Amino acid sequence: MKKITLKTYSLLNEIDRKLYDAIINVSKGRQFVEYYNGNNWQTKRAKHSDLWDYSWREMMAIKDAVNNSNIKDLARLVYGVSDIENVNVVDAFNSFDWITEQIKVILKTEHQELSTDDVNSDLYKPLQRFGEFPLILSIMETLKITEKEALALPYHKVFMILCYQKTFSEIEKARIKNDSRAV
Numbered sequence: 001m002k003k004i005t006l007k008t009y010s011l012l013n014e015i016d017r018k019l020y021d022a023i024i025n026v027s028k029g030r031q032f033v034e035y036y037n038g039n040n041w042q043t044k045r046a047k048h049s050d051l052w053d054y055s056w057r058e059m060m061a062i063k064d065a066v067n068n069s070n071i072k073d074l075a076r077l078v079y080g081v082s083d084i085e086n087v088n089v090v091d092a093f094n095s096f097d098w099i100t101e102q103i104k105v106i107l108k109t110e111h112q113e114l115s116t117d118d119v120n121s122d123l124y125k126p127l128q129r130f131g132e133f134p135l136i137l138s139i140m141e142t143l144k145i146t147e148k149e150a151l152a153l154p155y156h157k158v159f160m161i162l163c164y165q166k167t168f169s170e171i172e173k174a175r176i177k178n179d180s181r182a183v
Helices: 014-026 056-067 071-079 089-114 122-130 133-143 147-152 155-182
Strands: 032-036 041-045
Touching: 014 089, 032 071, 032 089, 056 071, 056 089, 056 147, 056 155, 071 089, 089 155, 133 147, 133 155
Parallel strands: none
Antiparallel strands: 032 041
16 A cells, blocks of 8 residues: 555545555554655654653643644644644554553553642632643742743653652641641
8 A cells, every 4th residue: 555645645535545544443553654745755753752751841732732632733743743734644643543542641640640639629729720830830949940941851750750749748748647646
């Protein structure tokens, strides 16, 4: 089967489109896309092989693009491809499946490690309107860095700091609770 771009795929007749759809359905997610630059095909690899290695700023944008099913932004953020119409159709669908699966794992891990009853309480509801900003402030304060530096940190490092802060907070709450019982 010959490589075609998303643009060409949109012009296919129904029978040919079904054939490509079948290929797409049995293909696995990948960490690269093939891009037609007008003369030949180029392989564009993901900037990082693991989404945890992207900067915090990039991860916020990638999560947003996945949430909004914006494959154009995903192509730009992950592969550095600005013209999604020239990506191999099989790669376009399967590489974005890989990204979506990676994001699902990250979100599940975040939920398991970082969620608390406190965050869902009415006391914290007013903070939700600030989105990620309180986390950014917390990281800035912890590391004594600027907002720009905080957003440039690899996401895995930010996640570990947040896990540490949560654990430390839980230990402090338990200590205070135990100290108040001793009195």
